[in-house]
Amino acid sequence: MARAKSRDEEGVSGSSVSPRLTMPGPAFRPGDRPDFSEVDTFAPGACRRPQVNEPAESMSELATGLVRVLDDEGRASGPWDPHLDAPTLRAGLRAMMLTREFDRQMMIDQRQSKASFYMQCTGEEAIACAFHSALRPGDMNFPTYRQQGLLVAAGYPLELMMSQVYSNETDPLRGRQMPVFYSAREYGFFSISGNLATQFVQGVGWAMACALRGESSIAASWIGDGATSETDFFSALVMASTYRAPVILNVVNNQWAISTSESVARGLAPTFAARGRGFGIASLRVDGNDYLAVHGAAAWAAERARTNGGPTLIEWVTYRAAAHSSSDDPSGYRPGDEAAAWPFGDPIERLTRHLLRTGGANEADVEALREEVVRDVRAAQVEAQSHGTLKQGPAPSPREIFEDVFKEMPESLASQEREAGY
Numbered sequence: 001m002a003r004a005k006s007r008d009e010e011g012v013s014g015s016s017v018s019p020r021l022t023m024p025g026p027a028f029r030p031g032d033r034p035d036f037s038e039v040d041t042f043a044p045g046a047c048r049r050p051q052v053n054e055p056a057e058s059m060s061e062l063a064t065g066l067v068r069v070l071d072d073e074g075r076a077s078g079p080w081d082p083h084l085d086a087p088t089l090r091a092g093l094r095a096m097m098l099t100r101e102f103d104r105q106m107m108i109d110q111r112q113s114k115a116s117f118y119m120q121c122t123g124e125e126a127i128a129c130a131f132h133s134a135l136r137p138g139d140m141n142f143p144t145y146r147q148q149g150l151l152v153a154a155g156y157p158l159e160l161m162m163s164q165v166y167s168n169e170t171d172p173l174r175g176r177q178m179p180v181f182y183s184a185r186e187y188g189f190f191s192i193s194g195n196l197a198t199q200f201v202q203g204v205g206w207a208m209a210c211a212l213r214g215e216s217s218i219a220a221s222w223i224g225d226g227a228t229s230e231t232d233f234f235s236a237l238v239m240a241s242t243y244r245a246p247v248i249l250n251v252v253n254n255q256w257a258i259s260t261s262e263s264v265a266r267g268l269a270p271t272f273a274a275r276g277r278g279f280g281i282a283s284l285r286v287d288g289n290d291y292l293a294v295h296g297a298a299a300w301a302a303e304r305a306r307t308n309g310g311p312t313l314i315e316w317v318t319y320r321a322a323a324h325s326s327s328d329d330p331s332g333y334r335p336g337d338e339a340a341a342w343p344f345g346d347p348i349e350r351l352t353r354h355l356l357r358t359g360g361a362n363e364a365d366v367e368a369l370r371e372e373v374v375r376d377v378r379a380a381q382v383e384a385q386s387h388g389t390l391k392q393g394p395a396p397s398p399r400e401i402f403e404d405v406f407k408e409m410p411e412s413l414a415s416q417e418r419e420a421g422y
Protein backbone atom coordinates (compact mmCIF):
# COMPACT_ATOMS: atom_id res chain seq x y z
CA MET A 1 0.00 0.00 0.00
CA ALA A 2 1.27 3.51 -0.65
CA ARG A 3 2.47 5.22 2.51
CA ALA A 4 -0.39 6.71 4.49
CA LYS A 5 -0.39 10.42 5.36
CA SER A 6 -0.37 11.14 9.06
CA ARG A 7 -2.24 14.05 10.62
CA ASP A 8 1.17 15.45 11.43
CA GLU A 9 2.05 15.67 7.72
CA GLU A 10 -1.33 17.21 7.06
CA GLY A 11 -0.50 20.01 9.48
CA VAL A 12 -2.98 19.01 12.18
CA SER A 13 -0.45 18.79 14.99
CA GLY A 14 0.94 21.60 17.10
CA SER A 15 4.56 22.35 17.97
CA SER A 16 7.34 20.42 16.25
CA VAL A 17 9.03 19.52 19.56
CA SER A 18 6.17 18.41 21.83
CA PRO A 19 4.82 14.83 21.63
CA ARG A 20 1.87 14.56 19.32
CA LEU A 21 -0.29 11.69 18.23
CA THR A 22 -0.49 10.29 14.76
CA MET A 23 -3.74 9.30 13.12
CA PRO A 24 -2.89 7.12 10.10
CA GLY A 25 -5.23 7.20 7.13
CA PRO A 26 -5.56 5.77 3.65
CA ALA A 27 -3.36 7.00 0.84
CA PHE A 28 -6.36 7.95 -1.31
CA ARG A 29 -9.86 9.26 -0.74
CA PRO A 30 -12.82 9.63 -3.12
CA GLY A 31 -11.86 12.05 -5.88
CA ASP A 32 -8.13 11.19 -5.70
CA ARG A 33 -6.45 9.34 -8.54
CA PRO A 34 -5.18 6.08 -6.98
CA ASP A 35 -1.52 5.75 -7.87
CA PHE A 36 0.29 2.68 -6.50
CA SER A 37 3.53 3.28 -8.41
CA GLU A 38 5.40 3.67 -5.09
CA VAL A 39 4.33 0.21 -3.89
CA ASP A 40 7.20 -2.28 -4.03
CA THR A 41 5.76 -5.21 -5.98
CA PHE A 42 8.90 -7.39 -5.59
CA ALA A 43 10.08 -9.58 -8.47
CA PRO A 44 8.20 -12.90 -8.81
CA GLY A 45 10.49 -15.84 -8.10
CA ALA A 46 13.03 -13.76 -6.16
CA CYS A 47 12.28 -14.84 -2.57
CA ARG A 48 14.27 -17.67 -1.09
CA ARG A 49 12.36 -20.75 0.17
CA PRO A 50 13.88 -21.96 3.47
CA GLN A 51 13.86 -25.59 4.53
CA VAL A 52 10.67 -26.26 6.49
CA ASN A 53 12.65 -26.93 9.68
CA GLU A 54 14.78 -23.79 9.47
CA PRO A 55 14.75 -21.60 12.61
CA ALA A 56 12.48 -18.56 12.36
CA GLU A 57 15.26 -16.06 13.09
CA SER A 58 17.19 -17.05 9.97
CA MET A 59 14.29 -16.18 7.65
CA SER A 60 13.26 -12.81 9.07
CA GLU A 61 13.64 -11.07 5.68
CA LEU A 62 10.60 -13.01 4.40
CA ALA A 63 8.35 -10.98 6.70
CA THR A 64 9.10 -7.80 4.79
CA GLY A 65 9.59 -9.26 1.31
CA LEU A 66 6.82 -10.76 -0.82
CA VAL A 67 6.62 -14.38 -1.94
CA ARG A 68 5.43 -14.35 -5.56
CA VAL A 69 5.44 -17.00 -8.29
CA LEU A 70 3.33 -15.63 -11.16
CA ASP A 71 4.34 -12.55 -13.12
CA ASP A 72 1.93 -10.27 -14.97
CA GLU A 73 2.22 -12.37 -18.14
CA GLY A 74 1.33 -15.61 -16.37
CA ARG A 75 4.86 -17.04 -16.21
CA ALA A 76 5.72 -19.03 -13.04
CA SER A 77 9.19 -18.92 -11.53
CA GLY A 78 11.20 -19.43 -8.36
CA PRO A 79 11.45 -21.89 -5.49
CA TRP A 80 7.90 -21.32 -4.20
CA ASP A 81 6.32 -22.67 -7.40
CA PRO A 82 4.41 -25.76 -6.17
CA HIS A 83 4.53 -27.27 -9.72
CA LEU A 84 0.89 -28.35 -9.65
CA ASP A 85 -0.31 -30.35 -12.66
CA ALA A 86 -2.82 -28.95 -15.15
CA PRO A 87 -5.94 -30.79 -13.83
CA THR A 88 -5.17 -29.53 -10.29
CA LEU A 89 -4.77 -25.98 -11.56
CA ARG A 90 -7.99 -26.18 -13.57
CA ALA A 91 -9.77 -27.40 -10.42
CA GLY A 92 -8.31 -24.41 -8.54
CA LEU A 93 -9.49 -22.02 -11.24
CA ARG A 94 -12.92 -23.61 -11.16
CA ALA A 95 -13.16 -23.21 -7.36
CA MET A 96 -12.27 -19.52 -7.62
CA MET A 97 -14.74 -18.93 -10.46
CA LEU A 98 -17.45 -20.80 -8.58
CA THR A 99 -16.84 -18.73 -5.45
CA ARG A 100 -17.12 -15.50 -7.43
CA GLU A 101 -20.27 -16.59 -9.21
CA PHE A 102 -21.79 -17.73 -5.91
CA ASP A 103 -21.05 -14.30 -4.40
CA ARG A 104 -22.51 -12.52 -7.43
CA GLN A 105 -25.75 -14.47 -7.21
CA MET A 106 -26.09 -14.10 -3.43
CA MET A 107 -25.61 -10.32 -3.66
CA ILE A 108 -28.43 -10.14 -6.20
CA ASP A 109 -30.60 -12.31 -3.97
CA GLN A 110 -29.86 -10.07 -0.97
CA ARG A 111 -30.90 -7.03 -3.03
CA GLN A 112 -34.12 -8.89 -3.88
CA SER A 113 -34.82 -9.38 -0.14
CA LYS A 114 -34.25 -13.13 -0.29
CA ALA A 115 -31.55 -12.73 2.39
CA SER A 116 -31.04 -10.13 5.10
CA PHE A 117 -27.29 -9.74 4.60
CA TYR A 118 -24.37 -10.90 2.48
CA MET A 119 -20.57 -10.64 2.33
CA GLN A 120 -18.48 -11.15 -0.80
CA CYS A 121 -14.78 -12.05 -1.05
CA THR A 122 -14.24 -10.59 -4.52
CA GLY A 123 -10.54 -10.37 -5.38
CA GLU A 124 -9.53 -12.61 -2.45
CA GLU A 125 -10.63 -15.98 -3.90
CA ALA A 126 -7.11 -17.38 -4.38
CA ILE A 127 -6.32 -17.22 -0.68
CA ALA A 128 -9.04 -19.55 0.59
CA CYS A 129 -9.22 -21.78 -2.51
CA ALA A 130 -5.47 -22.44 -2.78
CA PHE A 131 -5.08 -22.72 0.99
CA HIS A 132 -7.74 -25.42 1.15
CA SER A 133 -5.82 -27.64 -1.25
CA ALA A 134 -2.73 -27.51 1.00
CA LEU A 135 -4.60 -28.96 4.01
CA ARG A 136 -5.60 -32.55 4.76
CA PRO A 137 -8.85 -34.09 5.97
CA GLY A 138 -8.92 -33.75 9.76
CA ASP A 139 -7.27 -30.31 9.78
CA MET A 140 -9.44 -27.45 11.03
CA ASN A 141 -9.89 -23.88 9.80
CA PHE A 142 -11.14 -21.16 12.13
CA PRO A 143 -12.34 -18.80 9.41
CA THR A 144 -13.82 -15.33 9.28
CA TYR A 145 -16.78 -14.44 7.07
CA ARG A 146 -14.51 -13.92 4.04
CA GLN A 147 -13.20 -17.47 3.56
CA GLN A 148 -16.25 -19.00 1.85
CA GLY A 149 -13.74 -20.24 -0.76
CA LEU A 150 -12.58 -22.87 1.75
CA LEU A 151 -16.02 -24.47 1.67
CA VAL A 152 -16.50 -24.06 -2.08
CA ALA A 153 -13.07 -25.58 -2.82
CA ALA A 154 -13.86 -28.44 -0.42
CA GLY A 155 -16.96 -29.30 -2.44
CA TYR A 156 -19.46 -28.39 0.29
CA PRO A 157 -22.97 -28.40 -1.26
CA LEU A 158 -23.69 -24.92 -2.60
CA GLU A 159 -27.42 -25.34 -1.92
CA LEU A 160 -26.71 -25.76 1.79
CA MET A 161 -24.61 -22.58 1.84
CA MET A 162 -27.48 -20.81 0.08
CA SER A 163 -30.06 -22.23 2.49
CA GLN A 164 -27.98 -20.82 5.34
CA VAL A 165 -27.94 -17.41 3.62
CA TYR A 166 -31.72 -17.53 3.03
CA SER A 167 -32.39 -18.89 6.58
CA ASN A 168 -34.86 -21.36 5.05
CA GLU A 169 -36.16 -24.73 6.26
CA THR A 170 -33.02 -26.59 5.14
CA ASP A 171 -30.60 -24.08 6.69
CA PRO A 172 -28.18 -26.43 8.52
CA LEU A 173 -27.88 -23.79 11.27
CA ARG A 174 -31.67 -23.37 11.60
CA GLY A 175 -31.62 -19.57 11.32
CA ARG A 176 -29.54 -19.20 14.47
CA GLN A 177 -26.45 -17.73 12.81
CA MET A 178 -26.18 -14.59 10.70
CA PRO A 179 -26.18 -15.26 6.93
CA VAL A 180 -22.71 -16.39 5.71
CA PHE A 181 -21.67 -17.54 9.20
CA TYR A 182 -21.39 -21.16 8.09
CA SER A 183 -20.31 -24.16 10.16
CA ALA A 184 -19.18 -27.51 8.73
CA ARG A 185 -17.04 -29.63 11.04
CA GLU A 186 -16.66 -32.48 8.56
CA TYR A 187 -15.27 -30.03 5.99
CA GLY A 188 -12.67 -28.61 8.40
CA PHE A 189 -14.65 -25.38 8.77
CA PHE A 190 -15.23 -24.31 12.39
CA SER A 191 -18.39 -22.26 13.15
CA ILE A 192 -17.78 -18.63 12.25
CA SER A 193 -17.77 -16.29 15.19
CA GLY A 194 -18.95 -12.71 14.68
CA ASN A 195 -16.57 -11.55 17.38
CA LEU A 196 -13.49 -10.99 15.30
CA ALA A 197 -10.05 -12.24 16.38
CA THR A 198 -11.58 -15.00 18.54
CA GLN A 199 -10.66 -17.29 15.62
CA PHE A 200 -7.00 -16.71 16.41
CA VAL A 201 -7.06 -17.97 19.99
CA GLN A 202 -9.52 -20.74 19.19
CA GLY A 203 -7.31 -22.09 16.40
CA VAL A 204 -4.22 -22.08 18.58
CA GLY A 205 -6.09 -23.87 21.37
CA TRP A 206 -7.41 -26.48 18.96
CA ALA A 207 -3.90 -27.05 17.57
CA MET A 208 -2.50 -27.41 21.10
CA ALA A 209 -5.19 -29.99 21.93
CA CYS A 210 -4.26 -32.01 18.83
CA ALA A 211 -0.58 -32.01 19.79
CA LEU A 212 -1.45 -33.00 23.37
CA ARG A 213 -3.43 -35.96 22.05
CA GLY A 214 -0.56 -36.97 19.78
CA GLU A 215 -2.59 -36.37 16.61
CA SER A 216 -1.05 -35.08 13.39
CA SER A 217 -3.86 -32.67 12.46
CA ILE A 218 -3.11 -28.97 12.29
CA ALA A 219 -5.22 -25.84 12.67
CA ALA A 220 -5.46 -22.66 10.62
CA SER A 221 -6.57 -19.44 12.29
CA TRP A 222 -7.88 -16.57 10.15
CA ILE A 223 -8.04 -12.83 10.78
CA GLY A 224 -8.31 -9.61 8.76
CA ASP A 225 -5.87 -6.69 8.89
CA GLY A 226 -8.24 -4.58 11.00
CA ALA A 227 -8.95 -7.27 13.59
CA THR A 228 -5.23 -7.72 14.33
CA SER A 229 -5.61 -4.71 16.63
CA GLU A 230 -7.65 -6.91 18.99
CA THR A 231 -5.79 -8.35 21.99
CA ASP A 232 -6.87 -11.89 21.00
CA PHE A 233 -4.44 -11.61 18.09
CA PHE A 234 -1.50 -11.04 20.43
CA SER A 235 -2.65 -13.64 22.98
CA ALA A 236 -2.74 -16.21 20.19
CA LEU A 237 0.79 -15.31 19.11
CA VAL A 238 2.11 -15.73 22.67
CA MET A 239 0.47 -19.13 23.11
CA ALA A 240 1.48 -20.37 19.66
CA SER A 241 5.04 -19.21 20.22
CA THR A 242 5.47 -20.60 23.74
CA TYR A 243 4.06 -24.06 23.00
CA ARG A 244 5.11 -24.19 19.31
CA ALA A 245 1.53 -25.09 18.42
CA PRO A 246 0.93 -26.76 15.03
CA VAL A 247 -1.04 -23.84 13.62
CA ILE A 248 -0.98 -21.54 10.59
CA LEU A 249 -1.82 -17.98 11.60
CA ASN A 250 -3.37 -16.31 8.55
CA VAL A 251 -3.66 -12.53 8.35
CA VAL A 252 -5.63 -11.45 5.27
CA ASN A 253 -4.50 -7.92 4.56
CA ASN A 254 -7.09 -6.72 2.05
CA GLN A 255 -6.14 -3.07 2.71
CA TRP A 256 -9.45 -2.18 4.37
CA ALA A 257 -11.37 -2.85 7.59
CA ILE A 258 -14.78 -1.60 6.44
CA SER A 259 -13.86 2.10 5.91
CA THR A 260 -10.64 2.05 7.95
CA SER A 261 -7.30 1.77 6.19
CA GLU A 262 -4.98 -1.14 7.04
CA SER A 263 -2.43 1.45 8.23
CA VAL A 264 -4.45 1.99 11.43
CA ALA A 265 -4.03 -1.59 12.73
CA ARG A 266 -0.47 -1.85 11.38
CA GLY A 267 0.81 1.38 12.97
CA LEU A 268 4.57 1.72 12.84
CA ALA A 269 5.16 -1.92 11.86
CA PRO A 270 6.42 -2.23 8.27
CA THR A 271 4.08 -5.17 7.56
CA PHE A 272 1.63 -7.42 9.41
CA ALA A 273 3.98 -10.37 8.90
CA ALA A 274 6.64 -8.46 10.83
CA ARG A 275 4.43 -8.73 13.94
CA GLY A 276 5.36 -12.42 14.12
CA ARG A 277 9.10 -11.78 14.32
CA GLY A 278 9.00 -10.41 17.86
CA PHE A 279 7.38 -13.68 18.97
CA GLY A 280 10.02 -15.81 17.25
CA ILE A 281 7.37 -17.15 14.88
CA ALA A 282 8.30 -17.97 11.26
CA SER A 283 6.62 -15.21 9.27
CA LEU A 284 5.92 -14.93 5.56
CA ARG A 285 4.43 -12.15 3.46
CA VAL A 286 2.80 -13.57 0.36
CA ASP A 287 1.07 -12.28 -2.79
CA GLY A 288 -2.48 -13.39 -2.01
CA ASN A 289 -3.67 -12.81 -5.59
CA ASP A 290 -1.22 -15.42 -6.90
CA TYR A 291 -2.79 -18.90 -6.70
CA LEU A 292 0.59 -20.63 -7.01
CA ALA A 293 2.29 -18.53 -4.33
CA VAL A 294 -0.63 -19.11 -1.93
CA HIS A 295 -0.52 -22.86 -2.45
CA GLY A 296 3.30 -22.96 -2.17
CA ALA A 297 3.39 -20.95 1.06
CA ALA A 298 0.42 -22.77 2.64
CA ALA A 299 1.95 -26.18 1.85
CA TRP A 300 5.27 -25.05 3.36
CA ALA A 301 3.62 -23.85 6.57
CA ALA A 302 1.44 -26.99 6.81
CA GLU A 303 4.48 -29.25 6.51
CA ARG A 304 6.37 -27.18 9.07
CA ALA A 305 3.47 -27.48 11.53
CA ARG A 306 3.00 -31.21 10.89
CA THR A 307 6.70 -31.98 11.38
CA ASN A 308 6.90 -30.23 14.75
CA GLY A 309 8.38 -27.02 13.34
CA GLY A 310 5.74 -24.94 15.12
CA PRO A 311 3.54 -22.07 13.97
CA THR A 312 3.84 -19.86 10.89
CA LEU A 313 2.29 -16.44 10.55
CA ILE A 314 1.37 -15.58 6.96
CA GLU A 315 0.29 -12.15 5.77
CA TRP A 316 -1.66 -12.55 2.54
CA VAL A 317 -1.43 -9.30 0.60
CA THR A 318 -4.62 -8.69 -1.35
CA TYR A 319 -7.31 -6.10 -2.02
CA ARG A 320 -11.00 -6.15 -1.04
CA ALA A 321 -12.41 -5.34 -4.48
CA ALA A 322 -16.09 -5.25 -3.46
CA ALA A 323 -17.94 -3.55 -0.62
CA HIS A 324 -17.31 -4.77 2.94
CA SER A 325 -20.82 -6.23 3.03
CA SER A 326 -24.29 -5.70 1.56
CA SER A 327 -24.67 -2.88 4.12
CA ASP A 328 -21.61 -0.94 2.94
CA ASP A 329 -20.99 1.67 0.23
CA PRO A 330 -17.25 2.13 -0.37
CA SER A 331 -17.75 5.19 -2.61
CA GLY A 332 -17.95 7.21 0.61
CA TYR A 333 -14.39 6.46 1.65
CA ARG A 334 -12.22 5.32 -1.29
CA PRO A 335 -11.84 6.10 -5.00
CA GLY A 336 -14.12 3.98 -7.18
CA ASP A 337 -11.25 2.86 -9.41
CA GLU A 338 -8.88 1.85 -6.60
CA ALA A 339 -9.40 -1.89 -7.12
CA ALA A 340 -8.55 -1.57 -10.81
CA ALA A 341 -5.38 0.38 -9.97
CA TRP A 342 -4.24 -2.24 -7.41
CA PRO A 343 -0.91 -3.51 -8.78
CA PHE A 344 -1.36 -7.23 -8.04
CA GLY A 345 -4.23 -7.79 -10.45
CA ASP A 346 -7.10 -10.23 -10.17
CA PRO A 347 -6.44 -13.81 -8.99
CA ILE A 348 -8.81 -15.46 -11.50
CA GLU A 349 -7.37 -13.55 -14.45
CA ARG A 350 -3.81 -14.31 -13.34
CA LEU A 351 -4.30 -18.07 -13.04
CA THR A 352 -6.25 -18.11 -16.32
CA ARG A 353 -3.34 -16.35 -18.05
CA HIS A 354 -0.93 -18.92 -16.62
CA LEU A 355 -3.04 -21.86 -17.79
CA LEU A 356 -3.44 -20.40 -21.29
CA ARG A 357 0.27 -19.67 -21.54
CA THR A 358 1.41 -23.13 -20.40
CA GLY A 359 -1.21 -25.04 -22.41
CA GLY A 360 -2.92 -26.28 -19.24
CA ALA A 361 -6.17 -24.95 -20.72
CA ASN A 362 -7.31 -23.28 -23.93
CA GLU A 363 -9.87 -20.52 -24.49
CA ALA A 364 -12.64 -23.08 -25.06
CA ASP A 365 -11.83 -24.82 -21.75
CA VAL A 366 -12.02 -21.52 -19.88
CA GLU A 367 -15.29 -20.60 -21.57
CA ALA A 368 -16.70 -24.03 -20.70
CA LEU A 369 -15.70 -23.48 -17.05
CA ARG A 370 -17.44 -20.08 -17.05
CA GLU A 371 -20.65 -21.65 -18.32
CA GLU A 372 -20.35 -24.58 -15.91
CA VAL A 373 -20.06 -22.43 -12.78
CA VAL A 374 -23.07 -20.32 -13.81
CA ARG A 375 -25.06 -23.54 -14.37
CA ASP A 376 -23.96 -25.00 -11.02
CA VAL A 377 -24.87 -21.89 -9.07
CA ARG A 378 -28.23 -21.60 -10.85
CA ALA A 379 -29.08 -25.26 -10.14
CA ALA A 380 -28.13 -24.88 -6.47
CA GLN A 381 -30.22 -21.71 -6.25
CA VAL A 382 -33.32 -23.41 -7.69
CA GLU A 383 -32.91 -26.25 -5.21
CA ALA A 384 -32.29 -23.98 -2.20
CA GLN A 385 -35.16 -21.62 -3.06
CA SER A 386 -37.56 -24.56 -3.25
CA HIS A 387 -37.05 -24.69 0.54
CA GLY A 388 -37.81 -21.00 1.04
CA THR A 389 -36.04 -17.67 1.20
CA LEU A 390 -35.97 -15.01 3.92
CA LYS A 391 -39.54 -13.83 3.46
CA GLN A 392 -41.16 -16.54 1.38
CA GLY A 393 -41.78 -20.22 1.79
CA PRO A 394 -40.94 -22.53 4.67
CA ALA A 395 -38.63 -21.46 7.48
CA PRO A 396 -37.29 -23.16 10.61
CA SER A 397 -39.80 -23.19 13.47
CA PRO A 398 -39.24 -20.55 16.21
CA ARG A 399 -39.35 -23.53 18.59
CA GLU A 400 -35.82 -24.36 17.44
CA ILE A 401 -34.33 -21.31 19.14
CA PHE A 402 -34.50 -23.35 22.34
CA GLU A 403 -32.65 -26.35 20.94
CA ASP A 404 -28.93 -27.10 20.58
CA VAL A 405 -27.88 -24.28 22.87
CA PHE A 406 -27.24 -26.13 26.12
CA LYS A 407 -26.39 -29.82 26.47
CA GLU A 408 -28.96 -29.95 29.26
CA MET A 409 -31.55 -27.21 29.10
CA PRO A 410 -31.56 -25.09 32.30
CA GLU A 411 -34.91 -24.60 34.02
CA SER A 412 -34.90 -20.86 33.21
CA LEU A 413 -34.91 -21.67 29.50
CA ALA A 414 -37.33 -24.58 29.86
CA SER A 415 -39.82 -22.26 31.54
CA GLN A 416 -39.47 -19.74 28.69
CA GLU A 417 -40.06 -22.54 26.22
CA ARG A 418 -43.28 -23.47 28.04
CA GLU A 419 -44.29 -19.82 28.18
CA ALA A 420 -43.83 -19.57 24.40
CA GLY A 421 -46.23 -22.48 24.05
CA TYR A 422 -43.81 -25.10 22.72
Ligand SMILES: Cc1ncc(C[n+]2csc(CCOP(=O)(O)OP(=O)(O)O)c2C)c(N)n1
Residues within 6 Å of the ligand: 144, 146, 194, 195, 196, 197, 223, 224, 225, 226, 227, 228, 230, 252, 254, 256, 257, 258, 320, 324
Ligand atom coordinates in the same frame (compact mmCIF):
# COMPACT_ATOMS: atom_id res chain seq x y z
C1 LIG B 1 -14.44 -7.80 18.11
C2 LIG B 1 -15.19 -7.10 17.00
N1 LIG B 1 -15.09 -5.77 16.86
C3 LIG B 1 -15.75 -5.14 15.87
C4 LIG B 1 -16.54 -5.85 15.00
C5 LIG B 1 -17.32 -5.12 13.90
N2 LIG B 1 -16.69 -5.38 12.59
C6 LIG B 1 -17.19 -6.31 11.76
S1 LIG B 1 -16.26 -6.48 10.37
C7 LIG B 1 -15.18 -5.29 10.88
C8 LIG B 1 -13.98 -4.94 10.03
C9 LIG B 1 -12.94 -6.00 10.03
O1 LIG B 1 -11.93 -5.70 9.11
P1 LIG B 1 -10.77 -6.73 8.81
O2 LIG B 1 -10.33 -7.38 10.07
O3 LIG B 1 -9.73 -6.03 8.03
O4 LIG B 1 -11.49 -7.86 7.94
P2 LIG B 1 -12.16 -7.72 6.48
O5 LIG B 1 -13.58 -7.34 6.72
O6 LIG B 1 -11.41 -6.70 5.73
O7 LIG B 1 -12.07 -9.07 5.87
C10 LIG B 1 -15.56 -4.76 12.10
C11 LIG B 1 -14.86 -3.68 12.80
C12 LIG B 1 -16.64 -7.24 15.20
N3 LIG B 1 -17.40 -8.01 14.40
N4 LIG B 1 -15.94 -7.85 16.19
Ligand SMILES: [Mg+2]
Residues within 6 Å of the ligand: 224, 225, 226, 252, 253, 254, 255, 256, 257, 258
Ligand atom coordinates in the same frame (compact mmCIF):
# COMPACT_ATOMS: atom_id res chain seq x y z
MG1 LIG C 1 -9.45 -6.06 5.97
